[in-house]
Amino acid sequence: MDSLSFSLILLVSSLAAGLLGALSGLGGGVVIVPVLTIIFHVDIHYAIGASLVSVIATSSGAAAAYVREGFSNIRVGMFLEIATTLGALLGAWLTTRVPTHSIGFVFGLVLLYSAYSSLKQHHETLTQKPDRLALRLKLQGSLPTGPNTHQDYVAQRVPAGFGLMTLAGTLSGLLGIGSGAVKVIAMDQAMRLPFKVSTTTSNFMIGVTAAASAGLYLRSGYLAPALVMPVMLGVLLGSLIGSRLLVRVHVRTLKIVFALIIVALGVEMIVSSLRGTL
């Protein structure tokens, strides 16, 4: 295959991955890595490099839209970014040390978990108990619920949230993904922040977390320019289209279809990692 047709096929596949990532809420990274490794037989180091760059593009590209809604909490995000960026340093370092098939294996497990979490029904468990540590760190805010109404919230269990965020950062650096699913768990489940605050703040954090791995990825030679080019442009375009479509399509049915695709990719990643063919 020549470079032009290869680039065009990659562009179209990445566009589909970005679309799927945006509509399922999982993000482009978890979709594009298995597509590159399983379908195009790209080495996982090049795949996570291309994915990481796409994740930064998607996060920064969507930031303006999220901000307008006024749900994201800049202090909560910034405080937790200490955890995610430190985790990302560790994760990126691990990619230079651990064998390829163990990266693939962990990736498969994360895919299976992501599929499960995307289908799980969401239960809001808000508390306004004044948590001392959270108040000292100003991890509080008010969520607009109507034109003139708002709901105050205070974060709970800050150390647990910080710990989970370190894990999210490590997975991001190790797998070249945004690991938005783990970030949302940390804020929504552990810290009991409102779901809308968790998801929009998570989007903001993804780009900063990914940037913390980018330097080592660059110096380790994971960023192959001719491969990254169609992947980054495709995922960015796909996710921008996806977030526009999101308001119009019926999400529940789509989510089930997407979860099945993700499960299939996850199983395939685990099997080929164990066989050593990844």
Next chain:
Amino acid sequence: MESSKHPHKAPGQWTDLRIEILVGFMLRTGVLLAAAIVLTGGVLYLAHSHGPRPDYAHFTAEPAQFTTFAGIIHGVATLNPEGIIMLGLLVLIATPVARVLMCVVGFLFERDRLYTVVSTIVLVILLYSLFFHK
């Protein structure tokens, strides 16, 4: 303190929401600029490349011209298409870093000492990772 509780109130001040809107606009501009540079490099690359596609099935780290700042700048200066793509990626990687820098400045204007320190810590981690992390 007050501004964090009611980000949509208190007009005319450096509020969280104002910082975020400015930052969001800047991020999108940065991404569009990065995408335009990558696309330019990509078109040049495809116009000049003939023969079979590169093999990515086996990992051999990219050469120094694409892994160091000096190498990339040299590539751009000599109009190397892949060097131009890498420049676009550097612009892209810079957008979240610029975001954190804007937050440091914003919190400084808000006289929020705690979060000036918090965002400075994140900025230091990012700069360390970009230039020194091994």
